[in-house]
Each structure stands twice: as structure tokens, then as C-alpha cells.
Amino acid sequence: MVLIGRDAARLERIAADLKTRGAGSDIRAVTVDFLDPEAIRAVADDVAQTAVDIVFIAHGMLPEQDACQNDLSACREALEVNGVSPVLFAEAFARTMEKNGRGTIALTGSVAGDRGRKSNYVYGSAKGMIERYAQGLQHRFAGTGINVVLVKPGPTDTPMTARLKDTGTRLAPVASVARRIARAIDKGVPVVYAPCRWSVIMWVVRHLPGVIFRKLDI
Amino acid sequence: MRPVSSWGRLDANLHQVVSLRDQADIRDSVLEKEPGIAYGMGRSYGDVCLNPGGLLWSTAGLDHFIAFDEATGVLTCEAGVLLEDIQENFIRRGWTLPVTPGTRQITIGGAIANDVHGKNHHVAGSFGDHVRRIRLFRTDGETIDCAPSEHSGWFSATVGGMGLTGLIVEAELQLKRIDGPWLDTETLAYGNLDEFFALSDASETDWEHTVSWVDGLSGEWGRGIFMRANPVGGERPGPRKVTLSVPFTPPVSLAHPGILRCFNAVYYKFKKYRAGRAVAHNVPFLYPLDNIREWNRAYGPEGFFQYQSVIPRETGKDAVHAMLDEIVRAREGSFLAVLKTFGKRDAVGMMSFPRPGVTLAMDFPNRGARTRALFERLDAIVMQAGGRLYPAKDARMPKSLFEAGYPRLEEFLKYRDSGIASGLSRRLMES
Ligand SMILES: Cc1cc2nc3c(=O)[nH]c(=O)nc-3n(C[C@H](O)[C@H](O)[C@H](O)COP(=O)(O)OP(=O)(O)OC[C@H]3O[C@@H](n4cnc5c(N)ncnc54)[C@H](O)[C@@H]3O)c2cc1C
Ligand SMILES: NC(=O)c1ccc[n+]([C@@H]2O[C@H](COP(=O)([O-])OP(=O)(O)OC[C@H]3O[C@@H](n4cnc5c(N)ncnc54)[C@H](OP(=O)(O)O)[C@@H]3O)[C@@H](O)[C@H]2O)c1
Numbered sequence: 001m002v003l004i005g006r007d008a009a010r011l012e013r014i015a016a017d018l019k020t021r022g023a024g025s026d027i028r029a030v031t032v033d034f035l036d037p038e039a040i041r042a043v044a045d046d047v048a049q050t051a052v053d054i055v056f057i058a059h060g061m062l063p064e065q066d067a068c069q070n071d072l073s074a075c076r077e078a079l080e081v082n083g084v085s086p087v088l089f090a091e092a093f094a095r096t097m098e099k100n101g102r103g104t105i106a107l108t109g110s111v112a113g114d115r116g117r118k119s120n121y122v123y124g125s126a127k128g129m130i131e132r133y134a135q136g137l138q139h140r141f142a143g144t145g146i147n148v149v150l151v152k153p154g155p156t157d158t159p160m161t162a163r164l165k166d167t168g169t170r171l172a173p174v175a176s177v178a179r180r181i182a183r184a185i186d187k188g189v190p191v192v193y194a195p196c197r198w199s200v201i202m203w204v205v206r207h208l209p210g211v212i213f214r215k216l217d218i
Numbered sequence: 219m220r221p222v223s224s225w226g227r228l229d230a231n232l233h234q235v236v237s238l239r240d241q242a243d244i245r246d247s248v249l250e251k252e253p254g255i256a257y258g259m260g261r262s263y264g265d266v267c268l269n270p271g272g273l274l275w276s277t278a279g280l281d282h283f284i285a286f287d288e289a290t291g292v293l294t295c296e297a298g299v300l301l302e303d304i305q306e307n308f309i310r311r312g313w314t315l316p317v318t319p320g321t322r323q324i325t326i327g328g329a330i331a332n333d334v335h336g337k338n339h340h341v342a343g344s345f346g347d348h349v350r351r352i353r354l355f356r357t358d359g360e361t362i363d364c365a366p367s368e369h370s371g372w373f374s375a376t377v378g379g380m381g382l383t384g385l386i387v388e389a390e391l392q393l394k395r396i397d398g399p400w401l402d403t404e405t406l407a408y409g410n411l412d413e414f415f416a417l418s419d420a421s422e423t424d425w426e427h428t429v430s431w432v433d434g435l436s437g438e439w440g441r442g443i444f445m446r447a448n449p450v451g452g453e454r455p456g457p458r459k460v461t462l463s464v465p466f467t468p469p470v471s472l473a474h475p476g477i478l479r480c481f482n483a484v485y486y487k488f489k490k491y492r493a494g495r496a497v498a499h500n501v502p503f504l505y506p507l508d509n510i511r512e513w514n515r516a517y518g519p520e521g522f523f524q525y526q527s528v529i530p531r532e533t534g535k536d537a538v539h540a541m542l543d544e545i546v547r548a549r550e551g552s553f554l555a556v557l558k559t560f561g562k563r564d565a566v567g568m569m570s571f572p573r574p575g576v577t578l579a580m581d582f583p584n585r586g587a588r589t590r591a592l593f594e595r596l597d598a599i600v601m602q603a604g605g606r607l608y609p610a611k612d613a614r615m616p617k618s619l620f621e622a623g624y625p626r627l628e629e630f631l632k633y634r635d636s637g638i639a640s641g642l643s644r645r646l647m648e649s
């Protein structure tokens with residue numbers, strides 16, 4: 001297993017945790033600049049020297065919508081970290097996977113990517129980009145041994161959402177969300193909502209007529 | 219700020235909650251801020267893990283394992299790791315925590331800070347007996363590694379120290395070999411307290427786990443069900459996993475005296491009828507309430523108390539007798555009532571609750587002044603018998619009883635961290 005991140009100490013902590021849990025002793029940690037295409041390519045090629053079976057791309061950050069509206073650098077950062085960077089990683093691994101003809105690439109979108117909302121549309125548009133990208137990749141690999149899985153979590157209790165707790169947002173426990181994601185990756189499901197109920201909720205949200213939707217304070 | 223309660227749900231005061239994410243985070247979040255207190259899983263019943271109107275350091279994110287030595291069974295992990303996580307991971311690898319309380323949904327930090335006990339106190343002592351090292355972060359920036367033989371004052375102040383000596387960052391625990399998740403159990407009915415003590419004493423040498431449910435409601439109080447168990451090896455099909463939950467807080471407590479009295483009578487008869495030997499999985503036997511999520515809601519919006527005392531053996535029988543008498547007469551008790559003897563050993567912690575004697579724990583729906591008046595009568599019994607109450611379960615004990623029950627309090631206070639305070643510390647230690 002190879003953990004790719006930006007902070008060596010944090011990765012080592014996760015590696016030690018996994019080893020102690022009995023996930024095997026061959027766990028490597030690699031740091032890279034997540035916005036540097038050359039570095040991403042180099043990491044992917046290095047990792048892919050031994051055949052890669054699963055790539056799980058899960059990084060992201062939740063910006064303040066206000067900040068994105070008022071500070072274009074913040075807006076750009078949100079778009080790049082949540083949209084561009086995951087695509088670069090997926091693309092880098094897609095090339096090496098294509099050579100082997102099998103494996104799974106899982107990308108993390110979000111329910112926020114299903115429809116733009118005033119409270120969170122910059123983040124949402126980056127996640128929407130992930131969805132469109134995953135769709136294209138699924139098309140590209142149709143009929144091959146390569147699965148592309150798009151994961152769409154609902155609000156989940158992780159460090160990213162810590163500040164939402166003060167507003168009373170209901171957050172799903174991370175363990176059950178993770179379990180559902182792991183199962184979807186095993187099966188190669190094209191799109192998975194986690195928890196499951198979000199597939200129904202988001203179906204409704206996507207299909208609400210614009211006149212009604214625009215009156216909602218969400 | 220957001221409302222936070224502990225397990226008793228007596229109130230939900232606003233707190234400024236800071237989620238600690240990793241060890242690097244701790245320094246920024248804890249250093250020289252206004253006083254705060256660590257909050258693990260909030261499975262304590264009262265205000266030992268609360269700081270109304272102030273800072274709370276949530277340790278849920280400190281949930282990583284650090285290392286495990288397969289040869290010696292020594293596990294190092296962060297303080298927010300759950301007992302459940304350890305047991306699920308290690309029992310199948312042949313290792314177990316030597317001591318666990320009646321729920322697995324608590325953190326290592328909480329287990330140390332309250333020096334929790336289990337059903338095997340007479341053979342294994344309390345949680346602190348199996349802690350090899352604690353890394354403590356003080357709010358002045360100092361890190362102290364303490365162990366039974368190194369900075370031992372810090373160690374025995376921190377075990378049972380109610381989170382007041384510093385933030386526990388990580389700990390090294392000694393796990394114990396085990397053959398699997400199964401227990402050879404025996405259930406016996408007892409008719410009165412004499413029979414209870416006889417059974418307890420007779421079980422001490424041959425049984426690892428002993429506990430009893432006592433009927434504190436019906437006219438025939440003092441009767442109960444005694445349960446004992448030993449680990450047993452062998453492969454069996456795992457238990458069905460059914461998780462129930464109390465989905466919302468009912469507008470009134472479901473613990474109505476009439477219903478409960480009937481329930482107790484039925485429970486006693488049913489258990490008596492089913493008495494005997496059986497092999498059981500450790501989870502339903504040791505943590506019977508863990509598969510009913512948020513059962514604490516059943517007590518309604520006013521919440522509930524637990525009153526847990528330990529009384530020395532010499533005065534124990536009379537005191538338990540007197541307490542049950544008060545409880546039955548007041549018609550305030552509830553279903554959950556546990557009677558157990560502790561082994562003859564002193565705890566590691568200066569402020570640890572367990573001591574040789576007999577412990578009675580009972581839940582009480584919060585009916586305001588009536589409930590508190592009963593507690594005052596119980597306090598008098600505990601005080602006179604030379605016993606103490608368990609701070610992990612307390613939301614109201616008088617200072618005098620606390621001071622009488624914990625003779626090492628003065629010594630303990632020297633180890634307090636001035637940047638840490640809880641509802642309980644303000645109530646019972648003046649700051
Ligand atoms: C169903 C049930 C059954 C129970 N059975 C038993 C039993 O059999 N025996 C028993 O002894 N107890 C029992 N308890 C009580 C429970 O085990 C204790 O209250 C335990 O301490 C709760 O741990 P927690 O992680 O929820 O901590 P909290 O309740 O959140 O906190 C408890 C204390 O630990 C401190 N603390 C937590 N983390 C840290 C840290 N990292 N550093 C410093 N201090 C910290 C807090 O400040 C507080 O003082 C039971 C509770 C329930 C709900
Ligand atoms: N939590 C939710 O409610 C929710 C809902 C929908 C979708 N998601 C998505 O789920 C994924 C996982 O998020 P999470 O909830 O688990 O949050 P998280 O715990 O905060 O994890 C986010 C991860 O992304 C990394 N990261 C952030 N910015 C980065 C950057 N600029 N460069 C490199 N790495 C960066 C972080 O690295 P560090 O450890 O170094 O900080 C962290 O490991 C994300 O894609 C998120 O958008 C989450």
C-alpha cells in the first residue's frame with residue numbers, strides 16, 4: 001500500500017495505524033505537491049512500477065463560500081484542490097493502468113456536486129467537474145477490465161466538517177460511510193452515494209424545478 | 219458554541235468544542251488558552267467531562283494506533299482510540315484488554331481518567347493496573363511521560379485523575395492473551411443480600427467475571443440475579459448482530475415506577491427460570507446495553523442520574539441493605555441496578571474509585587427535588603459507612619462526601635493543571 005499526501009508526519013501516523021491494525025507491513029508513505037502536474041506524473045509512474053490494483057483519490061477541502069466570493073485566490077484554490085488536482089492524479093494513473101488492462105480508479109465527488117447551491121457552489125462546481133470527468137473515464141474504459149468508481153458522500157463526520165457541528169448539521173459516522181465506499185470499490189459500482197439515503201435525496205434535489213429550487217434557502 | 223451533554227442528559231449547556239485532530243494540533247489548541255477539559259465519548263453520567271460555557275477538547279480524532287508488539291502484547295495508541303476498536307481488532311488476534319467497563323464505547327483517555335473497572339475487578343484490578351505509560355500534555359507546554367516506575371507521582375495522579383492533570387495524548391497498554399471471544403457463563407438467582415455475598419465470595423477464586431442485577435423496586439427487594447463467567451476457547455458461529463436504537467427522546471421518561479416494578483418482577487422470574495450454564499459471546503454478556511444505541515434517551519427530556527457507591531466490606535452489607543430500603547420506599551429506582559464486590563486490592567490512582575468492598579450502582583430518572591432528597595439520604599448512609607461515590611457517575615454529590623471519600627485529595631491537587639477545569643472540579647475542588 002502506498003499513501004500519497006502532502007505531510008510526511010501525518011502519512012506516517014496513518015501508516016503506523018494501518019500496520020498496527022494488521023493491514024500488512026508493506027506500507028509506504030510518499031509526499032508530493034498536489035498541484036504540480038510533473039510531480040504527480042512522477043509519483044504515479046514510480047508507484048506503478050508494481051502493478052496497481054486500486055487507486056483511491058480522496059483529498060479535498062471545504063472552503064468558506066464567502067471567502068471564495070470575496071477572494072479569487074481562495075476561489076481558485078478551492079477549484080484546484082477539489083477539481084483539478086484529483087483529475088490530474090486520476091489521469092496519471094489511468095495511463096499506467098491502461099497498460100495493465102485492469103484495476104479500479106475511485107474518485108471522490110460529493111452530493112454538493114449534484115446541483116449548484118448558493119451556500120456552497122464553488123466547492124460544488126469542482127465536485128461537479130469530478131463527476132463529468134469520471135463519466136468520461138468510464139466511457140473511455142468501457143469494455144476493459146478497468147473500473148471507475150465515483151463516490152459521493154453526504155455530510156460526514158470528518159476533520160473537514162468539524163466547523164459545521166456548531167451549526168447543528170447532521171453528520172454521518174465516518175465508519176459506516178467508509179464501509180459503503182469500500183464495498184462499492186470492491187464491486188466496481190460506477191456511482192455510489194454514502195450513506196445510501198443521499199441517492200434518494202439528491203434525486204429529488206436534481207429534479208426540483210428551478211422556480212422552486214431557487215426559492216429554497218440551501 | 220454548541221450544546222453538549224454527558225450520558226445522563228441532565229443538561230445541554232453550550233460549550234466551545236475544539237476537535238483535536240492530531241498530536242501537532244494539540245499544542246495550538248490547548249496551550250495557555252482559557253481552562254478547558256478533555257471530552258472522550260461523554261459516557262460519564264455527570265459533569266466530569268463537561269465545562270459549561272467554556273472550552274471542551276474533543277479527543278475523537280486522536281484515534282490512531284501507534285504500535286503493537288506481538289511478542290509481549292504491549293499496545294501503544296492515541297488517547298481517543300475506543301475500547302471497542304481495540305477489542306474488535308485484537309481479540310481475533312488472541313489478545314484482549316484485561317479490564318473493560320460495562321460499555322466498549324469509551325476512549326482510552328476516559329478509561330484512564332476515571333480508572334474504570336469491570337466485572338473482573340477481583341482478579342484484574344482496574345484499568346490503570348494495565349497501563350504501562352502515559353504521555354501527558356500540560357497546558358503550559360510541558361510533555362510528561364509517566365509510568366508506574368517513572369514520574370510515578372504523575373502516573374498515580376493521572377490514573378483516576380478525572381482529566382485534571384493534563385491532556386492524555388497517548389498510552390501504552392498491556393494486553394492479555396485470550397483464546398477467543400467466548401465465555402462459559404453461569405446465571406444464579408439469589409433471594410437476599412446474604413446469599414449475594416455468599417455467592418460472590420464463593421465465586422472469587424474460580425470465576426473471572428462476576429456481577430449481579432439487584433431488584434431495587436419490588437417489595438422483595440434484595441433479591442437478584444448473579445452472573446459469573448470464565449473465558450473459554452473454541453470456534454463457534456458468531457452471534458447475530460442486531461443493533462437497536464432509541465430514535466428520539468420521548469416527551470416523558472419511559473422509566474415509570476409501575477411499569478418498572480412489573481418489568482423487574484418479570485425479569486427476575488425469567489432469569490431465574492433460565493438460570494444455569496451457557497456459553498455466551500463476550501459482547502452481550504459484558505456490554506449488554508451496547509447494541510441499543512442511545513438508550514439514555516429513554517429517560518426523557520429531564521435525563522437521569524446514576525448513583526454509584528463503594529462501601530468497605532465491614533460495613534457493606536448493612537449499608538447496601540439500608541440504601542435499598544430507602545430506594546424501595548422512595549419508589550425512585552429504575553431497572554438498571556448493579557451490585558458487585560470489588561477485590562481486596564488498592565488502586566493505582568490517588569483518586570481512583572475502586573477500593574475493597576461492595577459497589578452498588580443504580581439509575582434514577584431525574585424527578586428533581588424528590589430524586590435529590592433521596593440522594594441526600596443515601597449520601598448519609600455512604601458517609602456513615604465510610605464509603606465513596608464514583609465521580610464518573612456523579613452530578614451532585616456534596617463536597618463533604620467527596621472529601622471524606624477521597625483521603626488523598628490534598629496530595630492530588632498538587633498535580634492539577636491550572637489550565638484545566640470541569641463542571642465537577644469547580645463543584646468539588648473550588649476551581
Ligand atoms: C452503559 C455504561 C456502562 C458503564 N459501565 C461502567 C463500568 O462497568 N465501570 C466503570 O468504571 N465505568 C462504567 N461506565 C462509565 C464509563 O466507563 C466512564 O465514565 C468512562 O470514563 C467514559 O469514558 P469516555 O471516553 O466516554 O470519557 P468521557 O466521559 O468523555 O470523559 C471521562 C473523563 O475522562 C477525561 N478524559 C477523556 N479523555 C481524556 C484525555 N485524552 N486526557 C485526559 N482526560 C481525558 C475527561 O476529562 C473526563 O474527566 C459506564 C458507562 C456507560 C454509559
Ligand atoms: N466530510 C464530508 O462531509 C464530505 C462530503 C462529501 C465529500 N467529501 C469529500 O471526501 C474526501 C475526503 O474528505 P474528508 O471528509 O475525509 O476530509 P479530511 O479528513 O479533511 O481529508 C481531506 C484530505 O485531503 C487532504 N488535502 C486537503 N487539501 C490538500 C492539498 N491542498 N494538498 C494535498 N492534500 C490536501 C488533507 O491532507 P492533510 O491531512 O495533509 O490535511 C486530508 O488528508 C474529500 O474529497 C471531500 O471533498 C467529504
